[in-house]
Amino acid sequence: MTGPVTVTTCSNIALIKYWGKRDAERNIPDVGSLSLPLGALQTVTTVDPDGRGRFELDGREMSERERERILALCRRLGVDAAHLDFCTENRFPTAAGLASSASGGAAAVVALIEAFGLQLSRDRIIAETLRVSGSAPRSLIEGFARIDPVGDGVSLRALPVPAAWDLRVLVVCTATGPKKHLSRDAMAQSRTSPYYDAWVASHPSDLDAAEQAIHDMDLASLLATMEHSTLKMHAVPVTSRPAIIYWNAVTWAVIERVRAIREREHIPAGFTMDAGPHVKVFCEARHAERIGDELRQIPGVVDLITTEIGHGPIVQRAGAAPEPWRLPA
Structure with missing residues (x-):
């Protein structure tokens, strides 16, 4: 048709x-x-x-x-x-x-x-x-x-997605407007980083660890692997020549608050960032409102979108x- x-x-x-x-x-x-x-x-x-x-x-x-x-x-x-x-x-x-x-x-x-x-x-x-x-x-x-x-x-x-996981993602917007560096250009420039080869070589083990955590329904392990991957990824453009830094001060503040909530309340919650300043926070649905309310109070957060898993x-x-x-x- x-x-x-x-x-x-x-x-x-x-x-x-x-x-x-x-x-x-x-x-x-x-x-x-x-x-x-x-x-x-x-x-x-x-x-x-x-x-x-x-x-x-x-x-x-x-x-x-x-x-x-x-x-x-x-x-x-x-x-x-x-x-x-x-x-x-x-x-x-x-x-x-x-x-x-x-x-x-x-x-x-x-x-x-x-x-x-x-x-x-x-x-x-x-x-x-x-x-x-x-x-x-x-x-x-x-x-x-x-x-x-x-x-x-x-x-x-x-x-x-394991049926037992009722997940939410909090999309914490920390800036307005388009990002400063297009991903395609930044990826090409990232090859100047001394850590690029290590990023590529270490990557398959992260994929396998994440898939195993999904199979085992181990949300805490999945989120820990997710954070490890996002920090490694951003280390590459940060150390390229010249450096490309996607984060801003509010990005850092959201990261620190998520870590504080996790340590204080012993709940599975993890952060990740793509090529931009915004933070995405994974958590269980029962904790989403509580975590979201706290993240909204951070100065400089311009919006927070709570989303279910899509289709x-x-x-x-x-x-x-x-x-x-x-x-x-």
Whole structure:
């Protein structure tokens, strides 16, 4: 079936971080990653093959660079974009370190596949999504998503979230506006860090430890491994030449408060940060309100979003009910 389609995808947060590229052109990572989708951070993309040539992002006309990235994807997929309408909205801050490129990239690929009725293999879908954003394939599936670099591509596996884990993620926004350094540029510069090779070499053990913690339903171990991974990741751009520092004073204050709450109340709670100043705090649902109330009191916190674990892509056509989209086996 072809025609207009709307796709909703969730952003995702990597517990075990991705940083660095083995192949910049195809966006193949140097290291794997493990993530969860965030239900409150969504991208909604509408594609119409027989439109009027509109390309919009968050209600404004796309820049030439943004438009060209979509057209390049269309050329790789072999679809006719002559009359294409492509309108996408991130229902959370764009390019701010909250993984809008992940949800946006996944939504773009799925929407074009569905609008043009393409029949693509699992590997091809993953590869095209990866070229849009290194974290975007993780938004193609629900539950924990694990990516590993394999040969000249990547593998993508879903790991179910243990039913006993009623998790929440507190997205603590510590600044407004876009981040100062785009991830692609910062990753390239990070190769000047003396710690880059150690980051790559030590990474597989973090992935395996996290997967084992999920299997064992050991939330405390998972969160400890998550914090270890995020601190290692940020140590690489911080020690590149010149240094790239994503955090601000409020980031540090939130980290210290999370550590204090954990030590004081002996509850499982852990922090992680992507390439930006915002902090994501994982905890059990029963502790989310308490922790959130305390974090909101930190001077400089501009917003706090509490989110449940999200879902995979949702597809909706005119006059039809929304349906889950499934990555082919």
